[in-house]
Amino acid sequence: MTSNQAFALALRTLSRNRLRTFFMMLGLTVGIGSLTALSSVGESTKQETMRRFKRMVGTFDTVIVRPGAGRTRGMPSLTTVEPSLKFDDAQAMATEVPSVRRVAEVQNAFDIDVKYRDKTASPSVFGVSSNWTDLRDDEVAQGSEITDADIQGLARVAVIGADVKANLFGDEDPIGKTFRIADVPFQIQGVLASRGAGPGGGSLDNLVLIPVTTASKRLFNRDFLTMVIAQLKDPEQGDRAVEEITALLRERHHIVPPAQDDFTITNPRAAMARVTEVGSTLSKVLTGVAAMATVIGGVVIMSLMLIAVSERRTEIGVRRSVGASRTDIMIQFLLEAVTVSALGGIAGIAIGAGGTTVATMIQQLPPAIVWSAIGSAVLLSLAIGLVFGLQPAWKASNVDPIKALRS
Amino acid sequence: MIEMSHVSKTYERRDGTPVAALRDVSFSIGAGEFVTVRGPSGSGKSSLLNILGCLDTPSEGTYLLAGEDVSRYSDKERSSVRCRRIGFVFQSFNLLPRTTALENVEIPMVYSGDRVDRAKASAILRRVGLAERAGHFATELSGGEQQRVAIARALMNDPPLLLADEPTGNLDSVAGASIMQLLSDLHQEGRTIVLVTHDEQVASHASRELLLRDGMLVSDRQQALIHATP
Numbered sequence: 001m002t003s004n005q006a007f008a009l010a011l012r013t014l015s016r017n018r019l020r021t022f023f024m025m026l027g028l029t030v031g032i033g034s035l036t037a038l039s040s041v042g043e044s045t046k047q048e049t050m051r052r053f054k055r056m057v058g059t060f061d062t063v064i065v066r067p068g069a070g071r072t073r074g075m076p077s078l079t080t081v082e083p084s085l086k087f088d089d090a091q092a093m094a095t096e097v098p099s100v101r102r103v104a105e106v107q108n109a110f111d112i113d114v115k116y117r118d119k120t121a122s123p124s125v126f127g128v129s130s131n132w133t134d135l136r137d138d139e140v141a142q143g144s145e146i147t148d149a150d151i152q153g154l155a156r157v158a159v160i161g162a163d164v165k166a167n168l169f170g171d172e173d174p175i176g177k178t179f180r181i182a183d184v185p186f187q188i189q190g191v192l193a194s195r196g197a198g199p200g201g202g203s204l205d206n207l208v209l210i211p212v213t214t215a216s217k218r219l220f221n222r223d224f225l226t227m228v229i230a231q232l233k234d235p236e237q238g239d240r241a242v243e244e245i246t247a248l249l250r251e252r253h254h255i256v257p258p259a260q261d262d263f264t265i266t267n268p269r270a271a272m273a274r275v276t277e278v279g280s281t282l283s284k285v286l287t288g289v290a291a292m293a294t295v296i297g298g299v300v301i302m303s304l305m306l307i308a309v310s311e312r313r314t315e316i317g318v319r320r321s322v323g324a325s326r327t328d329i330m331i332q333f334l335l336e337a338v339t340v341s342a343l344g345g346i347a348g349i350a351i352g353a354g355g356t357t358v359a360t361m362i363q364q365l366p367p368a369i370v371w372s373a374i375g376s377a378v379l380l381s382l383a384i385g386l387v388f389g390l391q392p393a394w395k396a397s398n399v400d401p402i403k404a405l406r407s
Numbered sequence: 408m409i410e411m412s413h414v415s416k417t418y419e420r421r422d423g424t425p426v427a428a429l430r431d432v433s434f435s436i437g438a439g440e441f442v443t444v445r446g447p448s449g450s451g452k453s454s455l456l457n458i459l460g461c462l463d464t465p466s467e468g469t470y471l472l473a474g475e476d477v478s479r480y481s482d483k484e485r486s487s488v489r490c491r492r493i494g495f496v497f498q499s500f501n502l503l504p505r506t507t508a509l510e511n512v513e514i515p516m517v518y519s520g521d522r523v524d525r526a527k528a529s530a531i532l533r534r535v536g537l538a539e540r541a542g543h544f545a546t547e548l549s550g551g552e553q554q555r556v557a558i559a560r561a562l563m564n565d566p567p568l569l570l571a572d573e574p575t576g577n578l579d580s581v582a583g584a585s586i587m588q589l590l591s592d593l594h595q596e597g598r599t600i601v602l603v604t605h606d607e608q609v610a611s612h613a614s615r616e617l618l619l620r621d622g623m624l625v626s627d628r629q630q631a632l633i634h635a636t637p
């Protein structure tokens with residue numbers, strides 16, 4: 001028997017016993033469908049989390065150093081941090097830590113009043129180094145970014161976020177205009193491209209960038225930093241960089257453990273991994289239930305096939321009498337089981353993928369047809385058919401044709 | 408074509424006691440013969456036919472089919488012998504349900520390794536007089552018609568040897584007579600036929616009769632051929 005003939009025979013048998021075929025497929029369809037939907041929704045959520053996370057931190061080849069012991073979460077601000085992290089510390093990181101390529105110095109504060117004519121807004125103001133846009137993976141949509149010359153010259157220039165532009169200028173072109181940050185006049189030389197929403201859902205565009213030197217000496221009058229972003233030579237070396245920077249800062253700040261550090265280092269890549277690794281308990285339980293449904297689907301296939309073998313003893317006897325070997329019979333029944341489970345799996349995948357598309361649309365997540373999930377669902381259903389078809393096929397091949405043909 | 412020498416078949420009952428279905432049976436059948444096997448119930452007729460048809464193997468003795476010792480063949484080898492060289496017809500017609508007459512006839516083809524040849528199956532169905540019943544399901548056919556389909560199925564791979572175990576046993580005398588006529592015609596076309604029967608009337612179609620009793624061959628006699636009249 002050629003494989004085409006064997007396959008055609010399996011399909012014909014299945015289509016002649018529609019009701020039985022339907023029940024054979026049902027369990028597997030439900031199981032595989034739920035597994036596909038769950039893993040696709042999970043993957044979609046994970047991708048969205050990752051996207052938002054990346055939007056917030058910019059790139060994943062950095063570690064972030066903040067002053068203080070790190071009890072507070074969220075963005076630091078000049079008004080809330082300890083004055084322990086200095087410009088010299090940042091320079092030392094750049095020059096003395098082998099795994100660090102370069103650093104960005106940041107001095108920022110929230111809710112600063114800015115004014116343009118009769119309009120006001122209260123964005124966050126960031127004093128930054130010229131490499132900020134690079135390290136944050138920010139893009140200047142219009143005009144130019146903060147330059148080294150701006151830093152050295154303590155220039156009163158600013159690059160504004162999309163929200164600030166919308167609030168203060170509307171449709172007006174802001175480039176070259178002068179506005180006031182806490183009553184100090186600054187000239188706008190650039191507008192940042194929008195970053196959209198962060199992990200918490202808040203806007204990432206409500207900010208103004210100015211040279212860090214200007215911020216320190218002309219606006220805030222503070223000599224400490226709120227944040228140092230250290231870019232790594234090798235993005236994989238985050239943990240080593242954390243160790244090296246810790247050692248450096250402890251030495252510079254004369255901290256000897258067990259005394260508490262006056263700084264905190266976060267590694268976005270590691271934090272990211274933690275966030276996305278942990279699936280919710282609910283989704284784990286659901287996945288377990290779906291896996292169980294899949295296995296039960298396999299057991300149903302096995303039971304119905306075993307009954308079918310008893311009912312089809314005459315057929316087996318006839319086939320044996322006209323030249324089928326035991327192997328031929330075995331293959332025939334195994335192929336039926338695999339075909340029915342593959343069909344059940346495919347139906348499940350179709351339903352699961354459809355359900356996922358609906359769910360992601362409702363939750364406004366990116367549509368996630370996860371090919372790896374679909375691939376493993378196909379393999380799983382084939383495997384189920386093979387495993388649970390084995391016993392019925394074995395039983396069929398052992399039917400004694402002589403007894404089956406008597407009566 | 409067939410050479411049985413000292414063939415015995417012993418079955419084991421469920422309780423383990425042995426049953427001798429055939430004892431030391433020896434005979435040979437030449438190509439083109441029409442042989443009936445008669446004997447009382449339980450005398451071993453079906454057991455003999457199953458061995459002849461390579462569905463079963465002798466417990467002792469040898470069975471040569473066309474010079475080959477098929478009694479030592481593996482399951483796979485015996486299957487291929489059944490496929491190419493033997494056609495089986497049973498008392499209960501054993502057509503598959505939910506399958507048309509034509510599809511029943513086609514079954515043996517997939518095991519021969521040849522391409523499925525629907526035209527050939529139709530031709531054979533025509534040969535047994537059922538051309539217009541090709542699309543009917545088995546349940547829609549009379550007993551005589553079902554047996555004709557079964558014979559057509561047995562002929563599908565052109566086997567030289569046709570084995571029939573009481574093919575008229577479930578039929579009335581008219582239908583039985585027409586089946587016997589068909590088998591006689593197939594014999595005339597050159598096929599070797601071995602037919603198990605209780606019925607002396609049926610046995611009279613054959614040129615030779617083997618008589619079994621208690622698993623032993625007690626008589627082997629030639630007889631004049633009587634052609635059945637329709």
Ligand SMILES: Nc1ncnc2c1ncn2[C@@H]1O[C@H](COP(=O)(O)OP(=O)(O)OP(=O)(O)O)[C@@H](O)[C@H]1O
Nearest residue numbers: 418419420426428447448449450451452453454455
């Ligand atoms: N599978 C088996 N297991 C045990 N005993 C068997 C088996 N098959 C046949 N027998 C026994 O072997 C003997 C011969 O059986 P067989 O079927 O060959 O007889 P038969 O001549 O065909 O009878 P009938 O005319 O009733 O069909 C009987 O006593 C039967 O009970």
Ligand SMILES: [Mg+2]
Nearest residue numbers: 452453454572
């Ligand atoms: Mg019998």
